[in-house]
Amino acid sequence: DVCSSDLHCCADVSWRIRHVAADVFPELYAIAKKNSVTGLGELPSWFAELLQDRETEVRVVAGARLVELAKLAPVPDVVSTLVPVIGQLVKDSSHYVRAAIATSVMKLSPVLGSEDTVVHLRPFFLELLKDEIPDVRLNVIADLDEVSAVTGIEVLSQSLLPAIFKLAEDKNWRIRQAVIRSVPRIGEELGVEYFDDKLSALCMTWLSDPV
Numbered sequence: 001d002v003c004s005s006d007l008h009c010c011a012d013v014s015w016r017i018r019h020v021a022a023d024v025f026p027e028l029y030a031i032a033k034k035n036s037v038t039g040l041g042e043l044p045s046w047f048a049e050l051l052q053d054r055e056t057e058v059r060v061v062a063g064a065r066l067v068e069l070a071k072l073a074p075v076p077d078v079v080s081t082l083v084p085v086i087g088q089l090v091k092d093s094s095h096y097v098r099a100a101i102a103t104s105v106m107k108l109s110p111v112l113g114s115e116d117t118v119v120h121l122r123p124f125f126l127e128l129l130k131d132e133i134p135d136v137r138l139n140v141i142a143d144l145d146e147v148s149a150v151t152g153i154e155v156l157s158q159s160l161l162p163a164i165f166k167l168a169e170d171k172n173w174r175i176r177q178a179v180i181r182s183v184p185r186i187g188e189e190l191g192v193e194y195f196d197d198k199l200s201a202l203c204m205t206w207l208s209d210p211v
Contacts, residue, residue: 010046015055022050022061026068033072044073044081051085056094063089063100067107075112083120090124095133102128102136106143109150117151122159129163134172141167141178145185157190161198168202173211180206 009021029043047069050062066086070078089101105124109117125147128140144160164186168179183203187195 010050015053015058018050018053018055018058019061022047022053022058022065025050025062026065026072029069029072041077044069044077048081048085051082051089056097059089059092059094059097060100063097063104066101066104067111070108070111075116078108078112079116079120086124090127095131095136098128098131098133098136099139102131102139103143106140106146109147114150117147121147122151125160126163129160129167134170134175137167137170137175138178141175141182144182145189148186148189157194157198161186165202168206173209176206176209176211 009017010025012018012021025043025047029040029047032040032043047062050058051066053059053062066082070082073082086101086105089097090105092098092101105121105128109121112121125140128136131137141164144164147160164179164182167175170176170179180203183199187199190198
């Protein structure tokens, strides 16, 4: 059976213990899975509790390790148990949590596949792209290619690019810089014709950026 003492660490009264439990949770899951232990199906629920921990530091590290855990768990468990919690974390009161989950959500796309990404993750992308904290928006833009490689041109052009275009004129210069860096990858996905029609003029405006 899954070691009960390990799982009890996830609910320890000390947040530092829960912090460590969140950090090593994917390794614990990997060991349990390799040895085909009983009770394996409980683990995503335990991790979901860590993602909702009352301490910010625990939620941050759990959010950062989310993709590693998701790669090990069955996709239906990820969708049913973890995705609803992600929906809460994209609106978390701590921008550190939102920044961590922004990176993980983008990298989660290849794990879930195209259909689940469009249905379940796309609303999170759009929410995070509107976040008031620049680092959150930066983390979404930085891994945009993770999503476009899975969903294809249609979702990228219809859902994400309008939000990206708005960020191309963001008041924070680091956001504008991140969008510029993402354009070559976006262009590869969309093709020359789309790039010439939609992006080339935008690229020219960046040559006169004040920064």
